[in-house]
Amino acid sequence: MLIDSPLPQLDRPFDYAVPAELRDDVAPGIRVRVPLRSAGRMLDAYVIEMGEADPVDRPLSDVDAVISPVPVLPRRLYDLARRVADRAAGSATDILRLAVPKRMVRAEKAWLAAGGAVAPVIDDAAQSWAAGVLADQPALADCLDRSGRAAFDAPPEPVAVSAEVTVGSWAVLLAAAAVRTLAAGRSAVLVVPDHRDQAQLEAALAGRAPAHAIIRNDARQSSPERYAAYLRVLASEPCIVIGNRSTVYAPVHDPGLVAIWDDGDPLLGEPLSPGVHARDAALVRHELEGGALVFAGHTRTSDIERLVGIGWLTDVSSARRRSPRVVLSATKEGESRGARVPSAAFAAAREALTAGPVLVQVARPGYAPVLVCADCRTPARCPHCAGPLHAARRGAVPTCGWCGRSATAFECPKCASTRVRMASSGSERTADDLGRAFPGIRVIVADGEHPVLDVDERPALVIATRGAEPIARGGYRAVILLDGDRMLQAEDLRIGESCLRWWSNAAALARPGAPVHLVGVTGSVARALATWTQPAYARAELTDRAPLRMPPTVRVAALEGSRIAVETALTELRQAVPSLDDLAVLGPVDRLVDAGDRRGPARALVRFDYAHGAAVAESLRSSIVADALRARKNPRTRGPVVGNTLRIRVDVPDLDL
Template sequence: MRRVARVLIDSPLPQLDRIFDYAIPDELAADAAPGVRVKVPLRSAGRMIDGYLVEIVDLDTADRPLSELDAVVSPVPVLTPELYALARRAADRAAGSASDILRVAIPRRMVRAEKAWLAAGAREIAQVGAEAAQWAQRVLSAFPGLAEAVSAGERVAVDAPAHPVQPAPGLDVGAWAELLSAAAVQTLAAGRSAVLVVPDHRDQAQLEAMLEVHAPDRAVVRVDARQSAPERYAAYLRILDGTPCIVVGNRSAVYAPVHAPGLVALWDDGDPLLSEPLSPGVHARDAALLRQELEHSALVFAGHTRTTDVERLVGIGWVRSILAARRTSPRIVLSATREGESRGARVPSAAFAAAREALHEGPVLVQVSRPGFAPVLVCGDCRRPARCAHCAGPLRARRRGAVPECAWCGRSAAGWRCPHCESERFRMASSGSERTADELGRAFPGVRVIVADGEHPVSHVDARPSLVVATRGAEPIAAGGYRAVILLDGDRMLQAEDLRVGESCLRWWSNAAALARPGAPVHLVGVAGPVARALATWTQSAYARAELAERTPLRMPPTVRVASLTGGRPAVQHALTVLREEVPSLDDEAVLGPMAEGEGVRALVRFDYASGRAVTESLRAAVVADAVRARKAPKGRPAVPRNTLRVRVDVPDLDL
């Protein structure tokens, strides 16, 4: 018998997504331990490559020679068995590579941060004070059964309170942050770790502010992409030090290998920022579900709205919905133009009057759909979209009277002429945040106007009277809550060609309404129908159930899973042929396409959850088979790998 190191190669090549066996030389026997980073020879490439030592086993290798480990890069075991198991499960479910998951989960090694961590020694266990524990119990008691569900490791969905709170003088956060922080503090008090996953840094800041008031010192660990490389690696090492902690971070934090995991909570899982864009594209929600199955820790989905994905899990009994003891909701008003008003009026008289009255007390929020001054320009005569003469990109205006410029190439459009009617006149077809601020500034003279969008980030505003014009998702928090909220451009938002546009609009509007002071009016302008009714009655879960009922006969996600195949036509056709042979449960309507896309084609495969494993295994095998083939190259030149087939599983929208 011989001691053998089983190594996962850190490579994007799909054919290398497996365990390789290496002999352990005597000089590395002391440092070679499961979880450490290593360098190993790769015969096929003739070079050294990085990897992770997954485990050490005793094998009889007399019948096969083994290459030896070249080096142990670091003695710190950064890959825990639990993290590897999660990465393997997540990759298999998404027809991807485990090394791609670990590249997101484990930061790059920083030598100075590692030496400082090794020199620091053992860390004391953080103790939750009696006052903080009582506070957590009081907050969680607003949802009967939630504290017990978290302690028992259940999967639950919670509709978070929709109003701001003040945990300390001068500190304003959403009530949702108070709820998740209380669950984390209760978990830490029980000697277990909590992982809180949020879409962006604004949500993260609210949680950190709340935990700073109630959690023990040095118990909270921040993990996000905005940190420097040494900071992120130091935070990762802190998670590995064997003491319970509370991790707060963005989508990659869902993989944090905390000690004694007791809770994973996701805030606003409908936000697209929680969907990983890098291969294999595993959503934080799916990773959290897989983690809960492996670790049996509690899993909490919280939001002001309920996604159809979570509602499907509630419907099949996989997730339990917990309601508040006392139902509260913002004061929603559906504003429409009255008789005698111009139908083109952007702000109806009722909403205008509400804003004017609220400005006597404090800030008013106005939500718009797009940033900029005039994001869309059309011909002044024929009303066709104005396009750049160089790249055909859309033209926009940055301010009133300015020469339009292209949104794609940035060229100015001086001397533009419509190719259809020869007109030289423009017309503004939409109003962005800056134009809306300009118009409202003239309508409310003497009132401070604040623009909050991607180019003008604002996180907080004070309690002084002001008009805050913000794009969806960029709304700042107001001290004491907004005295009124006006939701504009709702009809335009609902016109987007997106399967989930109703869900998205309801989420944007609900999150904005939750920033209002309790009792303050929230005016939704010019929108009717199911989405508006769901907002007005604050029944987002019912809307999600209705959406599921409509999508089921049409076989739209999330009632089914969808995989996207892109690449050369022969590769896609071959993958589909093999898939149909290996998964006979797929019917004739399961495959959509292939359709031309760029230089290749794209096909969509719809399949039931029960067939998921068989489908992903077949697609992954097709990707590997395509990667190992090589095109014939001219004499004297190396072969060029084909590897044109790309697979993305769990595509949320069929039109992607």
């Protein structure tokens, strides 16, 4: 049995006896309820395997009850969860909570009454369509046929799948790959960052594959819908599963394709323990189950480029190289250096608006995300919590972005001025300014508070924050990328990769031949966008990081907890892996100003080569279990028993002490 418990010391198989009255009901994969002697209570558990009992000193506890007769945990999913958890120094039960939804009795009864899934049938027209789409991508088709591993550079252009619907060409290609896989009698798993990408895949698959064979898996589903979809995935009939990061664990029968779109999107990184990225889970799954593995995107992350460099992934590019017409716009002689939209970009937008919509990408939502003192330019802060002040509209009272209080009586702590000015422009202020510059033109704001999925082909100015750009029917007639210099100023190791991804995804929404203006940015990132050589930029990033031992050239684990717990874990790690060099450990660093209390919070980073990954993860996992056991014992102390204080996350993307 695998007990469903968050306690790390219980993350191992336990033996239980099956009483005679339950022998016909207990089977591998089902949910049961078992007693836990040390806790004196009943817990849910999964049956992993069954066999004859070995002689033991004391009798085994009996299974108390069968929760459900449906085997919701096939052995292939348990093996995947175990391997992924071991790689990340985590618990298999934490992985299974992401993969296996909660039981819904009505949905389960309806599924059992229906009698199972219907085998999908792909007609000749759909197979011909898939073959025609993949004919332009022979390297990708070859990867599917031989169950290979590929990093695919998707063509950056929109494609009309019907008179009313336009999607990215990447969605059409992945849909064709899924249809080809389904026609061969195997399942396909398509993992995307958010609902926008999922909607594009669903539109591309509409009418190409049977509706009952296309399974959704996302947070927008109700609990019964998600559980019913999971039961369909467990069936032996092949299917196509589309969803967000947890979809990578979908236990489909005979997986023939696992594809991840835009692996650089932070939404594919799991925030819950043990924090395994969908990319890493897909790599482990391919080693266990085989099938084709495809990482597709308009850009190349340094993580994927590292795998290409060592030969583990094959670099797959389009047979016919297509790239947007990128223009690096800068202020001309005689123009104000503070001009937000240079004359060249302004003229391109004015010309494009005669034919259709124009996309303007900005860095932040809102009206004025940043306010400063009007006299000394000191950032305006809230007098109550020191949070940043922002303005909801022109002339509005400044509001704190942290506590929400209004700063009705602002006074600069540096010069005592009571006036503020806007230091940046958000999506709403940009829409206000450009709306006055282009009178009579529709202005559409697309950001977190104003979600827009698509726009029609009529002329319009679409002001969107990065990642929230809607799709234009037929493609945008021009794309203007603003605030690029401000985006690059973020204190982040991967900010160059992130900016290149934001800009490339926006440029891919442009109609073929339409101009894409990148405003006020120069350097290697701008050159990579202008020449559409994102893999070369990723290779250069790897070359720069290797001497500094920065991820992903090495793996990094972060340890957080009391200073005693962190130091104990580091000592045990050095003993378990003596080959770690002196520069492998950074810290521990106290998280509070007062560093005298060794029970206070501390943090440390461990850098290690990929060859040492298994040994490091095993040692760190042992430290978590030991810390949890010490916390539970805590003998003869006043007050309640404290919880475990050590938290570990492996494969953090950045070095941040």
